[in-house]
Amino acid sequence: MEPIYSLKNITKEFPGVLALDDVSVDFYPGEVHAICGENGAGKSTLMKVCSGMYMPDGGALYIKGKKAHLRSIADGLKNGISMVHQELSPVPYMTVAENIYLGHEPTLGAVPIVSKIQLIHKTRDLFEEMKIEGINPKSMMYELSVAETQLVEIAKVMMLNSDMVIMDEPTSAITDREAELLFDMIEDLKRRGIAIAYISHKMDEIFRISDKITVMRDGKHVGTHLAADTNTHDVITMMVGRELTDIYPKLETQAGGVAMQVERLSKEGLFEDITFNVRRGEILGIAGLMGAGRTEVVETVFGLRKADSGKVVIDGKPAVIKSPRDAIKKGLALVTEDRKGTGLVLTGSIKENVTLAALDKYKKFGFIKKRSEIKATDGQIESLRIKTPSRNQLVANLSGGNQQKVVLAKWMLADADIIIFDEPTRGIDVGAKAEIHSLMSQLAADGKAVVMISSEMPEVLGMSDRIIVLCEGRVTGEIGKEEFSQKTIMEYAAGIRTANTEGGSIVQ
Numbered sequence: 001m002e003p004i005y006s007l008k009n010i011t012k013e014f015p016g017v018l019a020l021d022d023v024s025v026d027f028y029p030g031e032v033h034a035i036c037g038e039n040g041a042g043k044s045t046l047m048k049v050c051s052g053m054y055m056p057d058g059g060a061l062y063i064k065g066k067k068a069h070l071r072s073i074a075d076g077l078k079n080g081i082s083m084v085h086q087e088l089s090p091v092p093y094m095t096v097a098e099n100i101y102l103g104h105e106p107t108l109g110a111v112p113i114v115s116k117i118q119l120i121h122k123t124r125d126l127f128e129e130m131k132i133e134g135i136n137p138k139s140m141m142y143e144l145s146v147a148e149t150q151l152v153e154i155a156k157v158m159m160l161n162s163d164m165v166i167m168d169e170p171t172s173a174i175t176d177r178e179a180e181l182l183f184d185m186i187e188d189l190k191r192r193g194i195a196i197a198y199i200s201h202k203m204d205e206i207f208r209i210s211d212k213i214t215v216m217r218d219g220k221h222v223g224t225h226l227a228a229d230t231n232t233h234d235v236i237t238m239m240v241g242r243e244l245t246d247i248y249p250k251l252e253t254q255a256g257g258v259a260m261q262v263e264r265l266s267k268e269g270l271f272e273d274i275t276f277n278v279r280r281g282e283i284l285g286i287a288g289l290m291g292a293g294r295t296e297v298v299e300t301v302f303g304l305r306k307a308d309s310g311k312v313v314i315d316g317k318p319a320v321i322k323s324p325r326d327a328i329k330k331g332l333a334l335v336t337e338d339r340k341g342t343g344l345v346l347t348g349s350i351k352e353n354v355t356l357a358a359l360d361k362y363k364k365f366g367f368i369k370k371r372s373e374i375k376a377t378d379g380q381i382e383s384l385r386i387k388t389p390s391r392n393q394l395v396a397n398l399s400g401g402n403q404q405k406v407v408l409a410k411w412m413l414a415d416a417d418i419i420i421f422d423e424p425t426r427g428i429d430v431g432a433k434a435e436i437h438s439l440m441s442q443l444a445a446d447g448k449a450v451v452m453i454s455s456e457m458p459e460v461l462g463m464s465d466r467i468i469v470l471c472e473g474r475v476t477g478e479i480g481k482e483e484f485s486q487k488t489i490m491e492y493a494a495g496i497r498t499a500n501t502e503g504g505s506i507v508q
Contacts, residue, residue, distance in 0.1 A: 002065055004029045004195045005050065005081070005164050010059035012045055014397070017389060019045040020056070021219040027164060029193040032186060034206045034227070036199075037216035037239050038429040040387040040399045043199050044086060046216070047166045050197065051083040052076030080163030084170050086199070086400050088149050088340075092142035097123040099141055100156045126155055131181050134291060146173045146338050147290040147455075158185060164195040169400070171205060172426045173337070175290045175455045176490075183209055201429045202456070203232045215239055240431040248462030249434060251441045255465065256280035258316075259449035260332075260418050262301060265310030270296040271473035274310070278418065283440060283450040285464030287457075289493050292470040294453045295337060298420045302327045302334040314418070328357060333416035335407055337423040337453070339400075343407040346396040350388060351377040353395050353406050357414040380409035385435065401428045408436065419443060420451040425459065437463055457486050471495045 003026035012020040020042050027033050035043045048054040049061070052070030061068045063079050070076050076083075090099050097119045098105075106118035123137035132155060135148050144152065150173040157165055171179040186209055189196055200206055206213065207227055215222040215238040222238050258277045265274040271293035278284040288294050299305050301312055303321040312319045314330050321327050327334070336342040344353055354377045355362055362373045377391045384405045388398060395406050404426070411419060421440065425433045440463060444450050454460045460467060467479045469492035477492035491497035 001028055003027055003062075004064060006062040007046070007050065008060045008062065010046065010049055010056045010061075012042075012049060012054060013057050015389075019219050020049070022059070023216070023219070023221045024059075025214055025221065025224065027195040027197055029163075029195050030190050031211045032190065032196045032198055032209050034198045034200065034210040034213045035216065036201075036206065036213060036235055037222075038401075038431050040218075040402060041216040041239070041429075042219040043216055044168055044399065045219075047083060047168055047197060047199065050076070050164075051081055051166055052079075053083075077160065077162070081166065082157045082160045082162040082164075083166040084153055084157050084168060086168040086172065088146070088153055088173075090141040090149055090152065092140070094141060095137065096135060096139050096141060096144070096152055097137040099152060100126070100137075100159055102156075104159070123155075126159055130155055130158060130185060145290070145295065147175065147178065150174050151178060154182060154185075162194065164197065165189060166197045166199075168199045169201070169426075170198075171200065171202065173423070173455075175288075176457060177289055179205065201425075201433070203235065203430065204458075206235075207232065217241055236430050239429065248459070249438045249441055250283075250463055251445045253281045253445050253465070255282040256447065259314065260301075261313040262297075263311050263313065265297065265300060265312070266308050267296065267300055267305060268308050270305075271300075271470070274470075274473075274475055276468050276475060276478070278449045278451050280417075280447045280449050281444055282465040283444050283452055283463055285460045285467040286451065286453045286470065287460050287467055287489050287493060288470035290455075291472075292493065293473040294470050295422055296473075297470070298334060298422060298451065298453065302332060302420065304334075328414065328416070331417035333357070333411040333414050333419045335411055335419070335421045335424055337426060339403050339407050343410075344395050344403060346394070348395060349392045350381065350386065350395055350398075350406055351391045354380050354409045355413060357410050361413070376413055377409075380412060384409055384412075384439075385432070401432055404428055405432065405436075408439070412439075416448075418449045418451070420453075422453045423455065424452065425454075425456070433459075457489065460489065461486065469493050471498075 005027040007023060007025045010020050010023045023046060037043050049056050052073050052075045055071060068079060100123055101119055105114040106122060107113060108115050120137050132151055154170055170182060186196060210227040212224060213227050213235060214224040215235060256279055259280045261277040263275055266272045274297050286294050300307050303323045303326050312321060319330050355373050362369050381391060386402050386405045395403055425436055440450055452463060461484050465481060468475055469477045469489055471493055476495060476498045479488060
């Protein structure tokens with residue numbers, strides 16, 4: 001069988017970085033081909049060359065056996081290639097329906113006027129076919145959560161009916177339930193003879209859906225194997241070039257006193273009567289399905305939203321937090337789930353971003369102490385293994401995973417006492433995940449109070465000392481380590497099981 005798409009000896013260079021070095025890969029119809037590697041390995045760059053977003057500096061592309069010259073994304077689409085990007089880029093002030101059918105709008109017969117009615121109907125039909133619920137086609141994109149935006153981006157690509165679909169971390173912002181819908185869609189695409197290139201750092205889903213696995217490291221092709229002929233351990237070893245012994249390196253710690261108490265916090269339409277605490281020396285996991293209100297709760301605690309009622313108590317004293325500045329002064333840090341939108345200044349350098357939340361430490365008489373700032377930045381680059389040619393590199397030019405490390409570095413320098421991580425390893429490779437998990441564990445061992453939101457069940461179970469579960473804006477359960485199980489969490493998350501007043505639970 002002839003490959004539908006072939007990359008032959010592809011090279012791509014950016015200033016100071018050889019992103020792709022003589023890479024050759026074939027993609028076949030009806031086959032899921034996973035592309036694995038650490039952040040900065042060249043996976044996304046390779047796929048952007050496939051889609052026409054980047055032109056290679058060397059090598060050639062072949063579509064259905066014929067040499068192709070793709071100079072833009074539009075060229076890629078014309079040749080039947082579409083891509084779900086890791087970094088979401090919707091048009092925020094257009095509706096969901098307008099975003100999905102942008103450039104493919106239904107018109108009023110021969111009249112070149114967009115039919116708004118057809119646009120809404122077609123979007124609803126598409127959502128029904130994909131089993132996507134709870135997203136209004138008339139909603140503005142800026143009103144959606146990161147997870148909802150991800151689903152819209154997936155729907156947009158599904159609408160195109162391409163010969164080859166590239167998916168770059170499509171499940172990074174969605175929960176297990178939405179991921180199951182995506183896997184059903186992928187099976188349907190395979191049956192229709194469509195080639196799928198799939199980038200993910202989640203080994204369980206790679207081995208669940210993939211037919212072939214290609215591993216990349218430092219811009220080079222390490223190897224391609226049938227998924228049935230390899231295993232997770234071997235793939236990870238090829239990715240990182242070393243043995244990785246423990247992805248969840250959780251240190252055993254003794255929880256201390258309550259660092260923060262959230263009491264009956266409510267925000268109309270988002271969450272109601274939220275009560276929980278986090279102790280020094282522990283990692284409190286927050287689980288729940290998409291739309292449960294997890295992010296909205298921690299954003300309110302951090303002063304990004306204003307609560308209608310309730311209070312936050314820090315070290316036994318009520319805390320007045322009206323803005324993130326107030327939160328930082330109270331010793332709080334928030335690693336947001338949307339690194340591009342709220343975590344980074346993309347037009348700034350690594351150095352400028354890393355010291356941003358702790359700039360007062362590096363100022364004297366109103367002037368920045370350059371040597372101190374440089375020393376602190378270089379220390380974070382080294383400790384977090386941020387792949388960059390220079391501390392002065394713009395963060396916009398980094399891979400998604402290295403951008404996330406810059407966000408983490410920023411808050412590490414702030415030296416907060418209560419650190420909230422919202423999806424801290426979204427879009428992060430397994431090697432970097434282990435490093436970030438180790439960092440979180442060490443923070444707890446140092447007596448910090450750590451709160452972690454995660455949609456990855458193994459991460460919640462592997463890193464938490466205690467877990468609270470939200471369902472539809474309410475806390476439905478609190479689980480101690482001795483009760484940890486995926487089944488229990490999912491029952492609380494789906495509202496099947498709820499906590500009763502005596503501290504036990506009721507199965508509905």
